[in-house]
Amino acid sequence: MKIAIIGGGASGLACAIELMKTQNIPAKYEVCIFEKNERVGKKLLSTGNGRCNMTNLNATEADYFDAASFVKPAFSKFPPESNIAFFESLGLFSRSDEDGRVYPLSNQASGVLDALRFACVRSGVEFRLSQRVESISKHGEKFVINNQLNFDKVVICAGSNASLKDFNGYGLLRQLSHNITKTAPSLVKLTTCANETKQLKGIRAAAELTLKIGSKTVTKEKGEILFADNVLSGIASMQLSSYISRHFMNNKSFPVVYVDFVPEFNFDDLVRLIGSVVKNIGSEKCENLLLGFMPKKIGEVILKKLGLSLNLPINSLDIKTIKQIASLCKGYAFEINGTAPSSQAQVITGGARLDEFDSKTLESKKVKGLYCCGEILDVDGPCGGYNLQWAWSSARLCANSIIKKSLIDSSHPKKG
Numbered sequence: 421m422k423i424a425i426i427g428g429g430a431s432g433l434a435c436a437i438e439l440m441k442t443q444n445i446p447a448k449y450e451v452c453i454f455e456k457n458e459r460v461g462k463k464l465l466s467t468g469n470g471r472c473n474m475t476n477l478n479a480t481e482a483d484y485f486d487a488a489s490f491v492k493p494a495f496s497k498f499p500p501e502s503n504i505a506f507f508e509s510l511g512l513f514s515r516s517d518e519d520g521r522v523y524p525l526s527n528q529a530s531g532v533l534d535a536l537r538f539a540c541v542r543s544g545v546e547f548r549l550s551q552r553v554e555s556i557s558k559h560g561e562k563f564v565i566n567n568q569l570n571f572d573k574v575v576i577c578a579g580s581n582a583s584l585k586d587f588n589g590y591g592l593l594r595q596l597s598h599n600i601t602k603t604a605p606s607l608v609k610l611t612t613c614a615n616e617t618k619q620l621k622g623i624r625a626a627a628e629l630t631l632k633i634g635s636k637t638v639t640k641e642k643g644e645i646l647f648a649d650n651v652l653s654g655i656a657s658m659q660l661s662s663y664i665s666r667h668f669m670n671n672k673s674f675p676v677v678y679v680d681f682v683p684e685f686n687f688d689d690l691v692r693l694i695g696s697v698v699k700n701i702g703s704e705k706c707e708n709l710l711l712g713f714m715p716k717k718i719g720e721v722i723l724k725k726l727g728l729s730l731n732l733p734i735n736s737l738d739i740k741t742i743k744q745i746a747s748l749c750k751g752y753a754f755e756i757n758g759t760a761p762s763s764q765a766q767v768i769t770g771g772a773r774l775d776e777f778d779s780k781t782l783e784s785k786k787v788k789g790l791y792c793c794g795e796i797l798d799v800d801g802p803c804g805g806y807n808l809q810w811a812w813s814s815a816r817l818c819a820n821s822i823i824k825k826s827l828i829d830s831s832h833p834k835k836g
């Protein structure tokens with residue numbers, strides 16, 4: 421049986437390896453990976469800032485926006501621990517941090533890619549490098565790729581246009597009569613309406629972010645925030661981007677991100693503590709009031725927002741003003757008008773419509789013998805190893821369903 425895998429990224433390589441594991445049982449596969457780049461796994465190399473956050477021990481199907489029921493069969497069969505064992509079988513070992521994020525022991529994404537690449541070579545997977553698939557069609561039982569090559573099955577693992585400019589994966593699916601949902605960048609920087617962030621350019625802070633749309637609190641996220649011109653970035657901001665991109669797909673109103681710069685203290689405690697600063701170092705200038713709580717520059721921006729002069733002596737502040745300061749420290753509002761473009765995103769929200777695929781096999785309901793796995797499907801998760809977890813699990817589910825089906829077919833050969 422000849423199987424074409426379109427895309428030599430995370431899911432394509434994992435799918436090929438899992439398929440080739442069966443070479444000593446009756447079904448014999450010739451697996452061929454088409455990769456448009458001159459080498460496989462380019463995106464993998466940049467994952468986790470070059471360390472590759474391979475999976476997350478806490479990942480469950482509920483973490484995948486609007487896709488929990490679709491993701492469930494892949495997660496039931498191939499949860500994070502199973503993917504860690506898969507890599508151990510390839511000779512690659514890993515460790516996890518306190519948030520369940522799993523990294524290779526080498527801390528090198530290149531090690532993850534090498535483990536996958538070498539396993540493919542050992543098992544006889546054919547690489548067709550620098551071969552961009554431009555067309556796929558089905559003639560009878562066979563698939564024709566780029567108008568010439570015949571395959572029995574095709575697995576589309578082409579990923580998405582996140583971090584890329586040139587992407588035709590959705591077009592390939594449309595050629596096979598599949599539909600694509602609206603798409604938008606996710607795990608990406610947020611852009612702000614007013615450029616108050618300009619004064620904070622380059623400043624990082626540990627904060628808690630609350631995303632509100634209208635009066636509704638959508639989600640909260642703790643972690644690092646980083647400021648640039650009209651931009652909020654850092655992990656905590658990027659985690660909010662999935663919700664914000666989804667909102668802008670159908671709405672025009674601007675969400676608001678409230679930044680709590682002192683999540684360690686509640687409002688009353690903060691008022692009391694600022695009061696103690698007023699008492700203890702009251703002769704200092706106001707510019708120094710908040711430096712014990714947050715980066716000095718952020719403190720200055722908060723005071724300026726209230727129209728306070730930075731040169732005033734701290735002990736000139738009354739309790740009403742102290743409360744206003746505490747309130748801004750715990751909820752500085754940034755109105756959000758969008759996100760950075762897909763070319764800067766880690767993943768894409770949206771993709772191949774899930775109701776056109778069988779979640780238990782990942783086979784198309786429209787075209788027999790066509791499968792999809794990884795990010796090309798309308799599945800995305802948060803930052804922290806969740807998206808690669810989906811890439812491995814979906815790839816392995818897909819490979820195993822191809823194997824199962826071909827074993828059934830070989831024990832019931834077609835008549836004639």
Ligand SMILES: Cc1cc2nc3c(=O)[nH]c(=O)nc-3n(C[C@H](O)[C@H](O)[C@H](O)COP(=O)(O)OP(=O)(O)OC[C@H]3O[C@@H](n4cnc5c(N)ncnc54)[C@H](O)[C@@H]3O)c2cc1C
Binds near residue numbers: 430464468552589765
């Ligand atoms: C900067 C960055 C950091 C990230 N860090 C993490 C992280 O640490 N942890 C995590 O879980 N996720 C991370 N992600 C997300 C993760 O990389 C993806 O979700 C994952 O790689 C998706 O796997 P995939 O196999 O679906 O697609 P990809 O890995 O993107 O592979 C798709 C492959 O298909 C090829 N291709 C596309 N079209 C064609 C065609 N027409 N013909 C031939 N070949 C084609 C592409 O060149 C590519 O090699 C990160 C993403 C980025 C951009």
